[in-house]
Amino acid sequence: MTATLSILTAGYVGERTASTVSLLRDGEVLVVVDPGMVADRKLILGPLSEAGVAPEQVTDVVFSHHHPDHTLNAALFPAARFHDHWAIYQDDLWIDRPADGFQLSPSIRLAATPGHTAEDISTLADTSEGLVVLTHLWWGEQGPADDPYATDPDALHASREAILALSPTLIVPGHGPAFAPTGRTPR
Template sequence: MNAQVDVLTAGYAEDRVASTVTLIRDQDAVIVVDPGMVAGRHLILDPLRDLGVAVEEVTDVVFSHHHPDHTLNAALFPRARFHDHWAIYQDDRWDSREAEGFALSPSVRLMATPGHTLQDISTVADTDEGAVVLTHLWWNAEGPDPDPLAEDLEQWRAGRRRVLDLHPVLIIPGHGAAFNPTYVE
């Protein structure tokens, strides 16, 4: 059995900003990716409840990077382990590890994809339909291209190539609705 992926709220970056917040379930793992800024916490909590998930059941939270618009609501998940580019955090523990290839569950792994920031990571979920990649290498399906805030455009381009080489069926971007990457050049 493979991972199940549900977008809890699609983000945006216009005159206001919100991150795309996603739930991944795989066996015993209940993972929330980028629980950052949203117009109200109910935009995270209500979809979770509708999917039958209590905040106490969330086992892991992944930060694609450390900007507040992707991390602000992390404290909603009191029992979770928190993952970033170089460690796992829980309570008063800081366990160093590289993100590249780290498996959160049998069907979910992390991938180092610097570009937007030098510490960016992407989450790859193997689903019954194929690979789904949650990443800030795309803000949304339309762009911007290139990322105007990228710390290293060459790494950003290389990260996009790495993601596309996985032939994902879906990309869930940092600030927009999920899209089929066949529409991306």
């Protein structure tokens, strides 16, 4: 099987801020990535419904990191397992595990990609179009080249290089529309 991607809402940053919220499907596994701040929850729930998915059907939620603009709407998905850099959470269970290399499904896995925060992770999905990476290593297609909030700029640039070395066909950034990486993509 290969995963499919639906962008539920493309994020933005500026005077107002919203995270990019995405849905990955791989068989019975339904993953929402970064259900954070949006102007209205309908911007998540409407496209999810249009994709034929009820919030209760979402099996997994991934947080690229713990900033509220990427986590605020997690409670919309009551049956999901929640994934961050070091554990899986569901109901009253906390299961320690490192995220790096963790498989959510045959086509969806997590990767440690520190930089914006020391705990950042990216979600990698093998699709029929190639590798898709959902990540906060870039806010949008233009970067920024130097993340002004990066806790470790050297780690950020190393993580970007590592992701780009995987030759992704598409990057879904933390605060913007998906883009195909090029030689001009900030490293």
